Amino acid sequence: MPNPPMPIVLLRSIAILCAMACLFAAPAGWAKELQDATPAAVATTEAPEVVDVGRQFDTTLDRVRAKLVELVAFSPLLLVAILIVLATSWISGFVARRLHWLRLRTHNPYMDGLIRMIVRSLIVVLGVVLALDLLGATAAVGAVLGSAGVVGLVIGFAFRDIAENYIASVLLSLRKPFNPRDHVRIDAHEGRVVALTSRATLLMTMDGNELRLPNALVFKAVILNFTTNPRRRFEFRISIDASQSIRVSHALALSQIASVEGVLADPGPSWSVAEFTPNGIVLQFFGWVDQRASDMGKVRTEAIRRVKAEFTRAGIEQPRTVQHVRVTRDQPAGADIGATAPEPVHVADADTSVNRDIDEQLAQAQEQMDDGRNLLKPGPTPP
Numbered sequence: 001m002p003n004p005p006m007p008i009v010l011l012r013s014i015a016i017l018c019a020m021a022c023l024f025a026a027p028a029g030w031a032k033e034l035q036d037a038t039p040a041a042v043a044t045t046e047a048p049e050v051v052d053v054g055r056q057f058d059t060t061l062d063r064v065r066a067k068l069v070e071l072v073a074f075s076p077l078l079l080v081a082i083l084i085v086l087a088t089s090w091i092s093g094f095v096a097r098r099l100h101w102l103r104l105r106t107h108n109p110y111m112d113g114l115i116r117m118i119v120r121s122l123i124v125v126l127g128v129v130l131a132l133d134l135l136g137a138t139a140a141v142g143a144v145l146g147s148a149g150v151v152g153l154v155i156g157f158a159f160r161d162i163a164e165n166y167i168a169s170v171l172l173s174l175r176k177p178f179n180p181r182d183h184v185r186i187d188a189h190e191g192r193v194v195a196l197t198s199r200a201t202l203l204m205t206m207d208g209n210e211l212r213l214p215n216a217l218v219f220k221a222v223i224l225n226f227t228t229n230p231r232r233r234f235e236f237r238i239s240i241d242a243s244q245s246i247r248v249s250h251a252l253a254l255s256q257i258a259s260v261e262g263v264l265a266d267p268g269p270s271w272s273v274a275e276f277t278p279n280g281i282v283l284q285f286f287g288w289v290d291q292r293a294s295d296m297g298k299v300r301t302e303a304i305r306r307v308k309a310e311f312t313r314a315g316i317e318q319p320r321t322v323q324h325v326r327v328t329r330d331q332p333a334g335a336d337i338g339a340t341a342p343e344p345v346h347v348a349d350a351d352t353s354v355n356r357d358i359d360e361q362l363a364q365a366q367e368q369m370d371d372g373r374n375l376l377k378p379g380p381t382p383p
Contacts, residue, residue: 081131088127092120111173161216162199168215169198182227183291186218230292231264234300238307239280241317246273246281249316253285256306262294263287263303280319 096116156163173196178184182193184203191203191211201218203211213221226232240249250271257269267288275282285307289299311318 077135081134084131084134085124085127088123088130092123092127095123096120111170114170161214164216165199165214168219169196172196172201172215172219177223178225178227182225184226185224186213187221189213227291230290231288232291232296233286233288234296234303235284235286236300236304237274237282237284238304238311239282239319240311241280241319242276242278244281244316246283248314249311250283250285252310252314252316253283253307256310257285257287257303260287260299260303260306262289262299264290 096119099112099115099119178193180193180195184191184193186201186203189203189205189211191205194202194204194210196202196215198215200212200214203213205211238253240246254269254271257263258265263269264287269285269287271283271285273281274284285303287299287303289296
């Protein structure tokens with residue numbers, strides 16, 4: 001093995017001499033001081049601590065006894081606090097059942113229930129606050145209310161649609177844009193009102209189907225109520241040839257419309273020229289009916305039938321938009337090839353009464369809603 005270089009040998013010698021000088025220069029007792037400065041956790045010769053189980057058990061038992069003594073001393077206040085909560089709970093129910101004493105009762109069963117719930121909640125919360133104040137736990141009230149507010153905010157976001165429908169039902173029950181059995185059109189949906197619940201508005205369509213609309217949609221929709229005003233106007237158009245007299249045509253039509261059972265005399269039938277085209281003249285006629293006594297569709301149908309029959313009898317022709325070429329055998333002189341039996345103008349059995357097709361189904365649907373879920377006051381049953 002080769003010898004190390006001379007510089008390395010010199011460095012090692014100097015290091016050994018420095019270490020020996022430090023050792024001889026250290027004061028007496030330095031090893032004892034180093035041992036005292038060493039933490040107990042570093043010591044490796046520390047003796048283990050002996051745990052006295054009996055003494056530990058006695059200490060725990062003393063603590064339990066102290067807690068029981070405190071509980072016994074605290075029990076009268078706790079009992080009084082419980083009695084306060086029970087008393088306020090009973091008082092809240094007593095007051096809620098007698099809202100008429102506070103002049104808070106309304107004609108809306110849903111609003112009565114909502115006010116009753118608010119009154120009961122306020123009284124119960126007051127009792128809980130008094131009980132906590134008696135127990136010296138008033139500081140917990142703020143924490144509980146703060147937590148309840150946060151939880152309510154989270155629930156509000158999670159169940160936004162349900163809350164929106166609930167609030168809309170409250171506002172609809174206050175505004176009352178319709179009543180049970182009313183004929184309404186909500187946006188593109190038409191039917192008779194069955195009920196208004198806390199979540200949806202129930203309609204019976206004219207086809208006899210049950211339609212449920214969310215209250216949030218109903219509250220924001222355009223509502224057309226055909227029942228609020230019993231008078232309703234109908235209209236129809238009839239075209240005549242350009243060669244026919246407008247004056248004669250409209251006079252005959254108005255007389256026939258006025259003769260239909262169910263058409264009101266005040267306001268009476270009216271008319272106007274809707275269009276004038278190369279193919280003919282379009283006449284528009286109007287009439288009014290009382291929906292409580294007549295069905296608008298039936299009255300309109302009978303009016304059109306009578307006007308058409310009267311125009312045929314008077315020889316008032318419709319526009320000739322199509323040319324027909326008919327080849328037939330020789331007919332006797334004066335015979336009308338296209339002649340048909342004229343339709344009578346007046347028919348004795350013309351029915352213009354109110355349409356009762358879905359009344360029975362509507363009544364059955366309303367009976368099913370008579371369990372307190374209907375927020376609308378039931379309307380009168382038609383004769």
